[in-house]
Amino acid sequence: MTTAELLSSVQYLVDETGQKKAVQIDFLVWQQIVAIIQEIEADQRWDELFANSPDALAKLANEALAEHQQGLTEALDPDQL
Numbered sequence: 001m002t003t004a005e006l007l008s009s010v011q012y013l014v015d016e017t018g019q020k021k022a023v024q025i026d027f028l029v030w031q032q033i034v035a036i037i038q039e040i041e042a043d044q045r046w047d048e049l050f051a052n053s054p055d056a057l058a059k060l061a062n063e064a065l066a067e068h069q070q071g072l073t074e075a076l077d078p079d080q081l
Helices: 003-010 026-052 054-069
Strands: 011-014 018-025
Touching: 003 026
Parallel strands: none
Antiparallel strands: 011 018
8 A cells, every 4th residue: 555545544533623633544554554664663673783783794704704715614505405
C-alpha cells in the first residue's frame, strides 16, 4: 500500500471548532504502518551494527588471509556442500 493510499483511509476526529484532534484508521492499515516502522528500525539497527564493526570485520579478514597464506585453508567445492 502506498503512502497516498494509507493517508486516504484516515478519518479525523475533530473538536467542536473543527480542529483535528485524533486519527482513526482501519486495523489492517495500522498493521501495515507498524510493519513499515519495524522494517525501518531493523534497517537502522543493521546500519549501526555495520558502522560499529569495521575494525572487527577487518581483523577477521586479516586472520583469514593469514591462514590462507600459511596454507591452512582449502579450496571450497560448491558441488560437495
